[in-house]
Amino acid sequence: MASIYDFNAAKLSGEDVPLSEFKGDVLLIVNTASKCGFTPQYEGLETLHADLAHKGFKVLGFPCNQFGKQEPGxxxxxxxxxxxxxxxxxxxxxxxxxxxxxxxPLYEYLKAEAKGLMGSKSIKWNFTKFLVDREGQVVKRFGPQDTPEKIRSEIEALL
Structure with a gap:
């Protein structure tokens, strides 16, 4: 059975990381942008990460410039x-x-595992979130309007 552990991704530093490095953690994978109306969600994402890391939770941020060119850097x-x-x-x-x-390829997998509204696969905007369980399976997709605070209980249920 496929999981997110089958993929690698480069960190901002350029270092290639196998996502199997996060085996056993509950993850929230988010496409981010610095110049978006949803950018203040970074604060809530950091709070979740800091509050729940000791329980085996991590946020993984993936900057993307495909929506309104809001991540130009x-x-x-x-x-x-x-x-x-x-x-x-x-x-x-x-x-x-x-x-x-x-x-x-990670996002192709995420989109196939947790479709959006009306079964659509494509990501509609920045700060779309994918919740992944400790086995690397995608549990749910959340839209940009779903704030970190709003989805905290669903994350905690997996911890």
């Missing part, structure tokens, strides 16, 4: 923004595409 600019503006400590990965022919 390079890796260094993204890292500086996340650290200086929201003091992000959760893992941030290299900028990727989440839709189209250049979509990252």
């Amino acid at each position: 390079d890796a260094e600019e993204i890292a500086n923004f996340c650290k200086l503006t929201y003091d992000v400590t959760f893992p941030m990965f290299a900028k990727i595409d989440v839709n189209g022919p250049s979509a990252h």
Whole structure:
């Protein structure tokens, strides 16, 4: 059975990381952007990460520039923004595409496992979230309007 552990992704630093590194953790995988109306969700994501890390929870952030060109920066600019503006400590990965022919294979898998409204696969906007259980299976997709605070109880139920 496939899982997210079958994929690798590059961190902002450029280091290639097998997602099997996160085996046993509950994960919230999020496509992020620095110049979006939903960008303040970084604060809630960091709070979740900090509050629940000791229970085996991690947020994984994947910057994406496909929606309104709201993530125009390079890796260094993204890292500086996340650290200086929201003091992000959760893992941030290299900028990727989440839709189209250049979509990252991890996102192809996530979209197939948890479809959006009316069965659509494509990601509609920044800060779409995928909740993944300790076995690497996708449990649920949340839209950008679903704040970290709103989905906390569903995360805690998997911990």
